[in-house]
Amino acid sequence: MTRTLITGRYVVGYDGQGHVILPDGEVVYEGDTIIHVGYGYDGPVDERIDAGNAVVGPGFIDLDALADLDSTVLGFDNAPGWRHGRVWASTYVEQGPREAYTAEEEDTKKEYAFAQLLLNGVTTALPITSLLYREWDETYTEFARAAAIGAELGIRLYLGPAYRTGASVVHPDGRFGIHWDEARGRRGLEAAIAFVKDYEGYADGLVRGMLAPDRIECCTRELLEQTAQAARALDCPVRLHCCQSPLEIETMEERFGRSSIGLLDEIGFLDRRALLPHGIRLGGHRPTTASVEQDLDALAGADATLVQCPMVSARMGHFMDSFARMQRRGINVGLGTDTFPPDVITNLHTGIMATRLVEGDESACSAADYYTAATLAGAKALNRPDLGRLAPGTKADITVFDLSGFHLGQLIDPIQTMIMSGSGRDFTRVIVNGRTIAQDRQIKGIDLTRLADQAQRQFDRLRASYPERTHRHPPEHEIFPGAFPVRRTSL
Numbered sequence: 001m002t003r004t005l006i007t008g009r010y011v012v013g014y015d016g017q018g019h020v021i022l023p024d025g026e027v028v029y030e031g032d033t034i035i036h037v038g039y040g041y042d043g044p045v046d047e048r049i050d051a052g053n054a055v056v057g058p059g060f061i062d063l064d065a066l067a068d069l070d071s072t073v074l075g076f077d078n079a080p081g082w083r084h085g086r087v088w089a090s091t092y093v094e095q096g097p098r099e100a101y102t103a104e105e106e107d108t109k110k111e112y113a114f115a116q117l118l119l120n121g122v123t124t125a126l127p128i129t130s131l132l133y134r135e136w137d138e139t140y141t142e143f144a145r146a147a148a149i150g151a152e153l154g155i156r157l158y159l160g161p162a163y164r165t166g167a168s169v170v171h172p173d174g175r176f177g178i179h180w181d182e183a184r185g186r187r188g189l190e191a192a193i194a195f196v197k198d199y200e201g202y203a204d205g206l207v208r209g210m211l212a213p214d215r216i217e218c219c220t221r222e223l224l225e226q227t228a229q230a231a232r233a234l235d236c237p238v239r240l241h242c243c244q245s246p247l248e249i250e251t252m253e254e255r256f257g258r259s260s261i262g263l264l265d266e267i268g269f270l271d272r273r274a275l276l277p278h279g280i281r282l283g284g285h286r287p288t289t290a291s292v293e294q295d296l297d298a299l300a301g302a303d304a305t306l307v308q309c310p311m312v313s314a315r316m317g318h319f320m321d322s323f324a325r326m327q328r329r330g331i332n333v334g335l336g337t338d339t340f341p342p343d344v345i346t347n348l349h350t351g352i353m354a355t356r357l358v359e360g361d362e363s364a365c366s367a368a369d370y371y372t373a374a375t376l377a378g379a380k381a382l383n384r385p386d387l388g389r390l391a392p393g394t395k396a397d398i399t400v401f402d403l404s405g406f407h408l409g410q411l412i413d414p415i416q417t418m419i420m421s422g423s424g425r426d427f428t429r430v431i432v433n434g435r436t437i438a439q440d441r442q443i444k445g446i447d448l449t450r451l452a453d454q455a456q457r458q459f460d461r462l463r464a465s466y467p468e469r470t471h472r473h474p475p476e477h478e479i480f481p482g483a484f485p486v487r488r489t490s491l
Ligand SMILES: [Zn+2]
Pocket: 064, 128, 241, 277, 309, 338
């Protein structure tokens, strides 16, 4: 087994309570495990890495990790989403939904997305993709390939194909509804359970299983109950989007007379395995102080995790109310990227600013709070005390953030400067399970230029397929108008 010693201007170590900064510190790892963090290691080593003027820190844990050629970005200036292809036209569903990508293109999309995550310092990812351009759900077969693609790249993954009983639709008159298919929901859950059983511990433990039912309003009560039972039996994480959209909480009120959290609490879905993006709309359709408190009590009592995805939320003009409040209530909040760019640093910065705005208080949260959310809180959510920190006995998932860039300005503190002035593009080395995967913005064995070309062509075709799915089927240029009018004439 190779023993490696890495030094840097700052090491982010873990002292058993939280992260601490070790100036000019060192980290030693042997195989996939860290054996020393601190100073004065005098044992033999096979390899020495001097990271120089850099922060040597833990890899990030991304609980809602963008694993797509992101289509959410098409909505950046194009709201409301249902008018711009974010909800299926009922006429499209009547004809029978189709896959927009070939199996090969599905593979390319995952390879591309995993590469992006790694380059941004994400060492543990729980992938999320859109089901909008799928025939219905994600499949066992494509996830078997995703596991192989992930293992080949060397990223740590929690995988499980997404499934659902229903799909949101918009009727020609603008009314919303849900198209149900219970048999498909059941088959999807069965496939997901089989996948978790087959792939738990795959690739030397890099791949673990999770259950990923699609958003709450697209699941029946039965599917959610069976999912919760399966998660307990398999003892795996279970991720469910909820408390996200006005349509969701309205639907939950109509169908169950409860808030989303209220229903999950009632059916025993909430426990330490539950990972819940996005935690924005708590307390049901007409929230009161009491109904919000009830949801918070249920989350805290169950030790469930809320997953905040700052960039996607802030772009859509809504935000968790609030990260600081969840911390006060002892509710675990982890981080997700969910949209492009899957840049954890930008997400941390956005999260800090938005939380202060929501709270109206500039001391509502700190750089340390958010850095901890993307590391230790994610590890807690996954019940993995061996991740998200650099300490003896933990996994060698390590990032090197370069501090020498002119664009970073004056250094005030490694973490504060990283978040205020840095970005995911400042990571110069990413190590997963003791293997250097990314170095100097490149990934060994991957031609990023070729991958980017392929992804662009694929995405252009996906974009061209929007009219058939979109309400009233307008042409592509009307669904996605550019920022400014285009002129091809002299002015
Ligand atoms: Zn999400």
